[in-house]
Amino acid sequence: MLKRRSIVALLLAFAVFAAHAAASGSKVILVLGDSISAGYGLPAGAGWVSLLQSRLTAAHYPYTVVNASISGDTTAGGRARLDALLAQHRPAITIVELGGNDGLRGSSVEVMRQNLDAMIGAAETVGSKVLLIGMRMPPNYGPVYVQRFDASFAEVAKARKVALVPFIFDGFAAEETMFQADRAHPVAAAQPKMLDTIWRELKPMLSAPAKGP
Numbered sequence: 001m002l003k004r005r006s007i008v009a010l011l012l013a014f015a016v017f018a019a020h021a022a023a024s025g026s027k028v029i030l031v032l033g034d035s036i037s038a039g040y041g042l043p044a045g046a047g048w049v050s051l052l053q054s055r056l057t058a059a060h061y062p063y064t065v066v067n068a069s070i071s072g073d074t075t076a077g078g079r080a081r082l083d084a085l086l087a088q089h090r091p092a093i094t095i096v097e098l099g100g101n102d103g104l105r106g107s108s109v110e111v112m113r114q115n116l117d118a119m120i121g122a123a124e125t126v127g128s129k130v131l132l133i134g135m136r137m138p139p140n141y142g143p144v145y146v147q148r149f150d151a152s153f154a155e156v157a158k159a160r161k162v163a164l165v166p167f168i169f170d171g172f173a174a175e176e177t178m179f180q181a182d183r184a185h186p187v188a189a190a191q192p193k194m195l196d197t198i199w200r201e202l203k204p205m206l207s208a209p210a211k212g213p
Helices: 002-024 048-058 075-089 099-103 108-127 142-161 188-205
Strands: 027-033 063-067 092-097 127-132 163-165
Touching: 002 142, 027 048, 027 075, 048 063, 048 188, 075 108, 092 108, 092 188, 108 127, 108 142, 127 142, 127 188, 142 163, 163 188
Parallel strands: 027 063, 027 092, 092 127, 127 163
Antiparallel strands: none
16 A cells, blocks of 8 residues: 555655646756665755756756656666656656666666667667666676676777766765765765766756756
């Protein structure tokens, strides 16, 4: 029952975002991610996606951010639900932040690549630009798997000619204080760092900001 209520709440949130975007005439940035983008363990509004919306609004960029991230999601899960999200929101930009859970499960890197490639293709089919966000695995997964996993994001981005953030934890991955007790999810203080890393690749993809009041 709780899971069902959570899904209903998520769908209602999507509807509110869509209505807001339509009313304001703004374009949509769709974020398709896992717990890193869903804001796991963080206070409401503290995650990098919320901070992105605040930055866009403050700088008068005409975009509404729709956060379709779900904790625990994989590239297969994202691929399965992307078509419906694209049809609903018709995003100008789609940010794909998935793959971390594939790696933690030791899933096939080739299957992950196929899923990432398919999601990029689906987004581009509806005219959406794509920003792919990469993740890295800890060394205990073995050098061969770690290397193949790490390289896969750049290879997919290069083949598809899309923008890439190589590593979302760039600049603080080795700082224990930047992570929650599980050592997997960044704390609130790390969220602006993540946004700055993403912003460097996202900003050139944006339309010019509107003139302020």
